[in-house]
Amino acid sequence: MARSVAIIGGGIAGLATAYQLQRLRESGADLAFTLFEQSNRLGGIVETHRQDGFVIECGPDGWVTDKPWARELAEELGLADEIIPSNDETRVTWVLRDGELLAMPDGMRMMVPERVEAVMHSPLFSASAREAYAAEPGRAEELKASAPDHDESVADFVKRHFGDEVLRVVGAPLLGGVFGGDVERLSVRSVMAPFVSMEREHGSLTLALQARAAQRGDRRAATVFTSLRTGTATLIDRMVAAISPEAILLERSIVSMQRTPGGWTLRDNLGNETAFDHVMLAAPVRVAAALVVPIDAEAASLLKIPSSSAVIAGFGYTPEAAPQLPAGFGFLSPEGEDCQLLAGTFADQKFDGRAPQGGKSIRAYFGGERADALIPRSDEEIAAFAKQELEKVLGPLPAAAVTIVRRWPDALPQYEVGHGERMTQLQQRIDAIGALHLLGNGYQGVGLPDLVRDGRAAARSLVA
Ligand SMILES: Cc1cc2nc3c(=O)[nH]c(=O)nc-3n(C[C@H](O)[C@H](O)[C@H](O)COP(=O)(O)OP(=O)(O)OC[C@H]3O[C@@H](n4cnc5c(N)ncnc54)[C@H](O)[C@@H]3O)c2cc1C
Known part of the structure; x- marks a missing residue:
């Protein structure tokens, strides 16, 4: 008998999992799968509204180019011609300051400048913030030595390097746009991991960006963002087209999960009970928490993520x-x-x-x-x-x-301080339950590339 897999949730995480299972099946793996989606459409937060020549993104408008997994998937789905870079030659991000729009200096990676001079002439920052920027490279050794060996808040991390004003004027709104929420509570290790590595290696984040630029030499930096000409939902449409239609059930939400000796029994909103060998739980984290309560209270409490x-x-x-x-x-x-x-x-x-x-x-x-x-x-x-x-x-x-x-x-x-450790503990509980994967934006990253990577890896792990 083929191994049966249930996927709960038809956002990008669940669909990437289903797409990969489909491919494995087509290449001979003895697998059967069913995707349950609560609503009457697929894609979850990924939605593109196309009307009269406008392509309006209702959720994500692209992805971070540095992370290759969404692009790889797009290419595999025959969308290479659709992939578009952000128009970085005209990239300016404006920041509202006392009611006036002031340009973020050139060459910034989040709140970190590649060249200190760019910041020195920016009216966005007061003299004391500019001094903090100018001093940061010279504090490299001190910053390296004082880097904590535990997680800390984004606010503490940014303030240590550049002070309060930089946090308030650019750090908080930049991260707020990606993660929502409060920089005093967000985990720097979870939401700014590359910058934490830079601090460990170079102390100064400015020097770290300069080292990266020197390594790059004359090669043009890739654009910061990537998208698809007809919108991010095209990625969803193509995955759906590649998946057997009978494997997808719309308007079918899973209301309870029961662990059985052989796997799982899932109950849906129509009262159907179906047995599966393995469950890929790709519904939002609050739904996952509610479904897991009767199975493992401790896992459910670790899933209480704001x-x-x-x-x-x-x-x-x-x-x-x-x-x-x-x-x-x-x-x-x-x-x-x-x-x-x-x-x-x-x-x-x-x-x-x-x-x-x-x-x-x-x-x-x-x-x-x-x-x-x-x-x-x-x-x-x-x-x-x-x-x-x-x-x-x-x-x-x-x-x-x-x-x-x-x-x-x-x-x-919200990936709050300690999120990484929480995820390690959660994974131990999930491993102990067995025959279960947790997928989606509550765990290892909120971006489309992360979700594609994790969904596909989870599917592959079933045949490894
Ligand atoms: C406004 C906005 C802008 C964003 N911009 C970007 C961006 O530019 N780039 C980027 O990379 N990321 C961006 N993100 C983040 C990214 O879009 C999300 O993290 C990602 O789409 C979440 O995908 P998911 O599959 O984890 O969850 P979801 O998309 O939430 O999908 C979960 C699915 O599960 C279904 N479901 C719920 N309960 C059940 C149940 N009991 N049974 C069955 N199905 C169920 C839901 O209906 C839903 O379809 C943005 C997010 C938002 C909100």
């Missing part, structure tokens, strides 16, 4: 009514500014093909408590509020030809 919400409003403007926007990818709005947005993205400037020729596309992003407060409000109210907040920053905006609103409640798990 999550933050996001609300986005995307606007498409025709060439006739296209607003003038500053060059660049968009702006960040730090805490304390008179603007409720976390960020605004100039989508057609960040990636090609997001608007018809001459048109414009802007995406407003609300995070954390502000997103929670907006979630119960109607689409019209959210769109009107988003427009009002964008106008505080960009000036009057014309009527949009296309407007789209999406709510993502509790969508972004």
